[in-house]
Amino acid sequence: xxxxxxxxxxxxxxxxxxxxxxxxxxxxxxxxxxxxxxxxxxxxxxxxxxxxxxxxxxxxxxxxxxxxxxxxxxxxxxxxxxxxxxxxxxxxxxxxxxxxxx
Amino acid sequence: xxxxxxxxxxxxxxxxxxxxxxxxxxxxxxxxxxxxxxxxxxxxxxxxxxxxxxxxxxxxxxxxxxxxxxxxxxxxxxxxxxxxxxxxxxxxxxxxxxxxxx
Amino acid sequence: xxxxxxxxxxxxxxxxxxxxxxxxxxxxxxxxxxxxxxxxxxxxxxxxxxxxxxxxxxxxxxxxxxxxxxxxxxxxxxxxxxxxxxxxxxxxxxxxxxxxxx
Numbered sequence: 001x002x003x004x005x006x007x008x009x010x011x012x013x014x015x016x017x018x019x020x021x022x023x024x025x026x027x028x029x030x031x032x033x034x035x036x037x038x039x040x041x042x043x044x045x046x047x048x049x050x051x052x053x054x055x056x057x058x059x060x061x062x063x064x065x066x067x068x069x070x071x072x073x074x075x076x077x078x079x080x081x082x083x084x085x086x087x088x089x090x091x092x093x094x095x096x097x098x099x100x101x102x
Numbered sequence: 103x104x105x106x107x108x109x110x111x112x113x114x115x116x117x118x119x120x121x122x123x124x125x126x127x128x129x130x131x132x133x134x135x136x137x138x139x140x141x142x143x144x145x146x147x148x149x150x151x152x153x154x155x156x157x158x159x160x161x162x163x164x165x166x167x168x169x170x171x172x173x174x175x176x177x178x179x180x181x182x183x184x185x186x187x188x189x190x191x192x193x194x195x196x197x198x199x200x201x202x203x204x
Numbered sequence: 205x206x207x208x209x210x211x212x213x214x215x216x217x218x219x220x221x222x223x224x225x226x227x228x229x230x231x232x233x234x235x236x237x238x239x240x241x242x243x244x245x246x247x248x249x250x251x252x253x254x255x256x257x258x259x260x261x262x263x264x265x266x267x268x269x270x271x272x273x274x275x276x277x278x279x280x281x282x283x284x285x286x287x288x289x290x291x292x293x294x295x296x297x298x299x300x301x302x303x304x305x306x
Contacts, residue, residue: 001177003177006192008192008194010298012267026144032144034114034142034190035141035142035143036141036240037141037142037242038139040238040239040241041236041238042226042230042236059238061238061240075205075207075301079301088236088269089300089301089302090212090298090299092296092297093194093195094193095177096191096192096193097177098181101190103276103279105279110294110296124246134246136216136243136244136263136292137243137244137245138243139242139243165216194296196294196296197279197295197296199283200283203292
């Protein structure tokens with residue numbers, strides 16, 4: 001089984017800000033993304049606190065699997081967008097089978 | 103603290119197809135799996151679009167932590183299963199404390 | 205774009221036990237955490253089974269991005285806490301842009 005190296009970008013932001021991030025991701029040419037809902041958090045400049053009884057889990061986790069150049073572009077372009085918003089952006093290595101999907 | 107190298111397999115598929123994938127995972131001898139619900143997505147051959155108002159977040163994210171041989175078997179066996187379905191499969195490195203759990 | 209190496213700790217536990225884990229995480233000096241809800245699972249000593257019709261997806265996934273020393277402390281301190289509970293703890297490498305956030 002041949003595996004190919006790609007990058008996994010994980011972005012956690014307030015749900016209300018997700019459309020802005022997803023629009024940026026699509027503009028980079030990434031072939032797709034995944035959004036996990038029902039996400040809460042604490043710290044990192046304003047992510048909602050789990051202990052807040054009125055918390056509505058209003059963060060989301062966005063995952064993009066992409067070639068390194070596109071992944072780095074997403075990470076880079078997320079920084080000015082998140083300047084005034086809570087947000088966590090990480091990039092890590094993953095292996096995939098379907099090289100042409102990403 | 104002694105750490106042991108394992109693999110983390112992450113599979114994103116339509117929820118209706120998850121039982122087929124989980125059955126395959128169990129057959130490999132993996133000791134367990136985790137399923138995250140409330141997942142949406144776009145691209146990658148048909149994952150539902152976030153922007154679709156009728157979206158019911160009907161994807162799931164399946165995570166398996168396993169020894170490399172089992173993880174590779176899961177990745178390999180997922181490919182023919184996903185031939186006609188939307189699906190994203192990645193494998194990455196993780197460290198664990200409890201070597202015998204996985 | 206300058207990237208910095210951090211660790212990503214992922215902990216999957218029963219939701220009822222999450223406050224104990226989160227209190228430990230905060231005590232380590234980690235700057236924040238993320239909690240993903242609507243998580244189910246099978247195996248690994250008692251995580252609830254997906255196939256159980258009464259399942260209420262009562263696990264959570266906790267993610268912490270931290271410097272290695274803090275991440276290792278979280279992994280280490282999670283072990284005695286999880287002695288009698290179901291739980292999966294993994295640590296992996298991630299790159300971040302904002303070195304001072306974590």
